[in-house]
Amino acid sequence: MKIRRFYGKDMREALKQVKDELGDDAVIMSNKKLSDGVEIVAAYDKEPVHAPKRQQAPTTPEPKRRVDATPTLSEIIGDSGPDSLRALLEKQIQAKESAVQANSNVQPSPIAPQRTTTQSEARQPQARTVNEPQQDALNEMRQELASLRNVLQFQVAGLIQQDKGRNHPLHGYLTSKLQSMGISQALANEVVSYTPADTDERQAWLFLLKLLANRIQTEESNLLTKGGVAVLMGPTGTGKTTTVAKLAAQAAQKYGAENVGLITLDSYRIAAYEQISTYARIIGCSVKKAQNAEELSDLLFQFRNKRLILIDTAGFGQRDVRLIKQLETLKQSTTANINSYLVMQANSQYQVMQQTIAAYKQISLQGCIFTKIDECYSLGEAISAAIEHKLPVSFITDGQKVPEDLKVADAKFLITSAAKLYKKHVLIHTSDNSLNNAAVAV
Structure with a gap:
């Protein structure tokens, strides 16, 4: 398949040139509007039997852009490259097939690649039913993890409280006593922290009662x-x-x-x-x-x-x-x-x-x-x-x-x-x- 370009002052004249030069079997690849006319790119497989010479309309001046026109496909590829578009496409297909064969020879990873779901498949109810059990399992795992986290937080808080009780047994006893009296936990911890270190249980209790009275x-x-x-x-x-x-x-x-x-x-x-x-x-x-x-x-x-x-x-x-x-x-x-x-x-x-x-x-x-x-x-x-x-x-x-x-x-x-x-x-x-x-x- 070969490619040629035709220029005319309008689309009708350019199409006429294509028909006169290449015949009825020519394929229009693209068209582009220029400042002084129209450009058509046409492709053909065989040379016409009687290919008339290209005649230019006497009234149509030579477009200025033909000097700086975009080079043809054969000019870009060169003489050493393939001279048809079909050969180029076949070469690209062969390169893709060789790349696929090379990837198939590589050992696959243990994690299978995620399959891309097309829009038509996403609309099907069967795809949703397949994912619903997985989503339910994930939700159940999240709930179990949240429950484990709450239990661990409770256990850590208890360990911290036990550690405080071992380090300051009097403070722990007084805090428990104030909470049994109805004092909130935050207020009890606050006032107990002011308890003097060198004091017995009765003196510390009287000190806390006086401190609460002052508050x-x-x-x-x-x-x-x-x-x-x-x-x-x-x-x-x-x-x-x-x-x-x-x-x-x-x-x-x-x-x-x-x-x-x-x-x-x-x-x-x-x-x-x-x-x-x-x-x-x-x-x-x-x-x-x-x-x-x-x-x-x-x-x-x-x-x-x-x-x-x-x-x-x-x-x-x-x-x-x-x-x-x-x-x-x-x-x-x-x-x-x-x-x-x-x-x-x-x-x-x-x-x-x-x-x-x-x-x-x-x-x-x-x-x-x-x-x-x-x-x-x-x-x-x-x-x-x-x-x-x-x-x-x-x-x-x-x-x-x-x-x-x-x-x-x-x-x-x-x-x-x-x-x-x-x-x-x-x-x-x-x-x-x-x-x-x-x-x-x-």
Whole structure:
């Protein structure tokens, strides 16, 4: 097969030249548009029987680019090379076949090459079903590796803890003792690290209790002393309304009932207003109900001459969406400086207290009030939450009597009560009743 180039001013003239020179058996390989015409590359196998001489149109000038035209295939290859395109293709095929034979003689590697999946094969459902068992096996292996990693981490943590216990047996014993009292692990490890080295177990225990007492923050001037506007918030069932009544009764005894005002925002609970109005009638102070931020601002303006204004709120859990609406109502009431206090049960779980403080910290908290101290078997959880969040403890309540069962918070009293509860419900319980519990279990 030989190749020739033809030039014309348009495609019709160039095709006519190809037909005149090479005949009807010529094959058009390519065409290209030039600045002064068209170039066609044609191929032919045999010379035509009557090959007329190439005639150029008199009107068509010789293209300037023919001097610098791209050389033909025969010119590139040279006289020594093959003079047809078919020979070149056969040579390339022979080279590929020889390369394949050389690769087949090499010993194959133990890992088989990955087969390339074509697009048509990927669409077939059979290919997916073949890979599904492999994917399931890989997922199972990943799960087993993750489980082994968790077990190893647990074992390493235990070995580290045992190593600490061997190196510092007193520290390990004191940390375990504080955790049994309800103190969180992070806080227990922190305070134990300050224990003096040259001390016995009793002195170290007293040192830790004093250190915890120093870490508890209390209000220097409580709301009964400084007065103003105070709002009590917290989850449902923490005793907010009863605590408001206790505070109002003590303030009425100290400053007079006419200097105390009560406001309730609880419009969700049945008979909530009737309950607080009953307390107000017994105490002799005024009570009002607010539905929104505007009504709360109006009532605060009406009670502006009162020495102490206590606001009772509805109880919402930390995940209740209505809590956000209540907090926004308190934020919008800018007519007075409102001090916010969080009311929490002292017998709640540590994680519940953590989540509760985090939810109510959207507004600035002045302090917290721990209720139901008399129902606790452990006080370490409440102490840990207050210390870790640096939340001052304002009051504690230890009963239902109004107004007797309300005390100003004292750090020493809280730590002493926590130590007594630990001694009463942990040490004595485990030592005296271990045999009885074992017998009952059997």
